[in-house]
Amino acid sequence: xxxxxxxxxxxLSRMETTNPLDLAQAFGDLPLGDLxxxxxxSPVEGLAELRRRWRERxxxxxxxxxxxxxxxxxxxxxxGLSLVADLFGGEGSAVATANPFWGNYRQAFGLRTGARxxxxxxxxxxxxxxxxxxxxxxxxxxxxxAVGLLNIPSNPGxxxxxxxxxxxxxxxxxxxxxRRPLVVVCDDAYAGLVFEPEIPRESLFWDLAGTHPNxxxxxxxxATKELSFFGGRVGFLTFAAEPDSEAAxxxxxxxxxxxxxxxxxxxxxxxxxxxxxxxNPEVEREVEAVRLLLAGRYRALKRALAGVDPDLLTVLxxxxxxxxxVEIPEALGIDAETARRHLLARHDTGLISIxxxxxxxxxxxxxxxxxxxxxxxxxxxxxxxx
Numbered sequence: 001x002x003x004x005x006x007x008x009x010x011x012l013s014r015m016e017t018t019n020p021l022d023l024a025q026a027f028g029d030l031p032l033g034d035l036x037x038x039x040x041x042s043p044v045e046g047l048a049e050l051r052r053r054w055r056e057r058x059x060x061x062x063x064x065x066x067x068x069x070x071x072x073x074x075x076x077x078x079x080g081l082s083l084v085a086d087l088f089g090g091e092g093s094a095v096a097t098a099n100p101f102w103g104n105y106r107q108a109f110g111l112r113t114g115a116r117x118x119x120x121x122x123x124x125x126x127x128x129x130x131x132x133x134x135x136x137x138x139x140x141x142x143x144x145x146a147v148g149l150l151n152i153p154s155n156p157g158x159x160x161x162x163x164x165x166x167x168x169x170x171x172x173x174x175x176x177x178x179r180r181p182l183v184v185v186c187d188d189a190y191a192g193l194v195f196e197p198e199i200p201r202e203s204l205f206w207d208l209a210g211t212h213p214n215x216x217x218x219x220x221x222x223a224t225k226e227l228s229f230f231g232g233r234v235g236f237l238t239f240a241a242e243p244d245s246e247a248a249x250x251x252x253x254x255x256x257x258x259x260x261x262x263x264x265x266x267x268x269x270x271x272x273x274x275x276x277x278x279x280n281p282e283v284e285r286e287v288e289a290v291r292l293l294l295a296g297r298y299r300a301l302k303r304a305l306a307g308v309d310p311d312l313l314t315v316l317x318x319x320x321x322x323x324x325x326v327e328i329p330e331a332l333g334i335d336a337e338t339a340r341r342h343l344l345a346r347h348d349t350g351l352i353s354i355x356x357x358x359x360x361x362x363x364x365x366x367x368x369x370x371x372x373x374x375x376x377x378x379x380x381x382x383x384x385x386x
Contacts, residue, residue, distance in 0.1 A: 034272050042268035044256045046073025046236075050271050053278040054236050058221070061202040066209040068219070069248040071236035072255050073266045077189050080220040080237045081108045086258050087251075088147050088183045089113035094140050097149035098122035098132035100156055100325070100354045102187075105149055115147070122154070123316055128161055130168035133184075134176045142179045150204060151187040153194065153321030156352065156360040158298075160199050160320040170207050177215035184208055188221040190321040192287070195295040199319055209240035216240060223274045225322075227283070228290050232270035294322070294364055297371060301363040304375035312382045322364035326378070328357040332386045342385055347377040 030038065037047060045051070051070050059068060074080040081104065089095060091114035097105055099119035109115040120135035122128070129135070133148040140146060150169075153160045161169055176182055186205040194201040208217040222235030237255065241248040259265065277283045301324055305315045311329065318324040328334050336353035343349040352360040359378070366374055 030272065030276070034276070038269040038272040040268060042073070042265045042271060044259050044265045045252060046071075046266055047268070047271045047275060050275045050278070051236075053275065055238070057278065058219070058236075058238065061206060063206040063209075066206045067240050067242045067245075068205075068209060069239040069241045069245075069251070070243045071219075071238040072252060072259075073271060074220075074222070074235040074237050074259075075263045075266045076233040077187070077220055077222050077224060077235040078104055078108070079233075079263065079266075080222070080235045081105070081185075081187070082112065082262075083237060083255055083258050084147075084183075084185055084218055084220065085109045085113050085115070087254060089115040092116060094118055094137065094144065094146040095149065096120070096133045096136035096146060097151070098129065098136075098154075100358050101149070102151065102155045109147070122157060122159075126314070126316065128159055128165050128317060130161060130165050131172045134172040137176060137180070140180070145181040145183075146176075147183045147185060148173065148176070149185050149187060151189070152204060153190040154323075155190065155321060156323050156354060156358070157316060157325045158318035158321040158323040158363075159316075160194050160201075162199055166200055166204065166207075170204065173208065173215065174212050177212040181214050181216075183216045183218060185218045185220065188219055190225050191221050192226060193291060193294060193322065194320040195291075195298045196319045205238075205240070223270075223277075227274065227277055227287065229270070229274065229277075232273060233267055234270050234274050297363045297366065297368045300368045300371040301361065301366075301375070304372040308375060308379050309383075312379055312386065322362055324361045324363060325354075326359050326361065328359070328382060330357065332382070334382065334385045339382060339385060343378060343381040346384070347381050349374060349377045349381070351378070 051073065054071050055068065062068065074083060085108045089109045093115045095109045095115045096118045099122055106117050110117045118136040120132045122132055137146050173184055186203055188203045191203055192201055203219060205217050205219040208215060217240040219238040220235065223229040223232055239248060239251050308315065314327040314329060316325045316327060328336065328339060336355060336357050336359055339359060340351055340353035343351060354360060363371060
């Protein structure tokens with residue numbers, strides 16, 4: 001999607017030259033200033049123009065008056081999560097999220113920092129649970145600080161709350177901030193990939209930033225999914241503080257230190273590619289084209305799942321992102337990993353299993369025409385096991 005380098009200029013075959021003009025041609029006729037930036041070490045916080053342009057892009061959907069810092073560049077979104085874990089996690093600290101959740105949360109917060117990962121159901125009676133984070137923290141003593149992880153659109157669920165559910169989610173988080181210092185991390189990896197017109201596409205970060213003195217909102221997003229630049233490893237870490245404020249300066253200083261002790265600095269070459277894309281007035285048209293492609297796959301999967309036998313599969317609500325979640329009814333006595341192995345071995349169909357009985361379908365990776373066949377194989381495989 002990021003059509004920067006010209007075809008016919010293999011970069012690696014040109015790296016032996018010392019002529020910067022030749023290198024510029026190899027990189028697709030980049031301006032010399034950008035070429036130099038791509039080949040030099042990046043500032044620890046990222047390229048200044050890229051940070052400014054990404055903030056402008058973020059704030060297209062910002063609530064009026066919502067504070068946001070100048071984003072800091074990270075080496076992918078997982079790096080951003082690890083930085084947040086180092087800032088706000090720690091041995092025995094409480095980190096709450098909805099279950100099922102992306103397994104890397106446990107690695108970043110629990111394994112790396114020793115935090116306690118507390119969960120509550122993401123769905124109650126087949127519907128989105130807006131109180132999941134508050135429910136997960138219900139047993140924590142009042143006044144004890146906590147971190148809440150809010151992943152919308154969600155992985156693995158592929159769900160974005162509707163307006164009423166969104167309002168209830170915000171109210172529950174503000175109420176929880178009345179009981180304790182609360183850091184809410186908005187994992188916006190799949191920002192913008194919403195496929196139903198009535199569902200809000202804006203990040204909840206903008207509804208939470210600056211709304212309560214006890215609530216600190218953090219936004220993690222990036223070019224990986226938003227610009228379909230999966231190999232670039234360009235993420236961004238944004239805090240609910242005005243640029244150049246004392247809070248923003250202090251947080252940025254701490255993040256710089258953590259980045260130096262880890263990756264050193266984020267990759268410069270991929271930052272320059274993202275910067276070229278953000279300068280291109282056509283990039284948002286290309287982003288929308290990708291969203292529409294995924295919307296077609298989403299609708300094909302939704303139609304196919306509408307016809308499955310509910311005694312074999314429970315389809316959880318999904319309306320956005322890259323995934324859908326189905327649950328094997330408990331009465332069948334089949335665990336998710338057994339089902340995953342069976343589907344792979346007998347039906348050449350690969351899904352992700354999530355204990356105890358969830359299967360994640362990545363419709364983003366399957367041609368629209370093939371999705372009905374995928375669902376047929378999944379249903380048949382569960383029927384065989386049952």
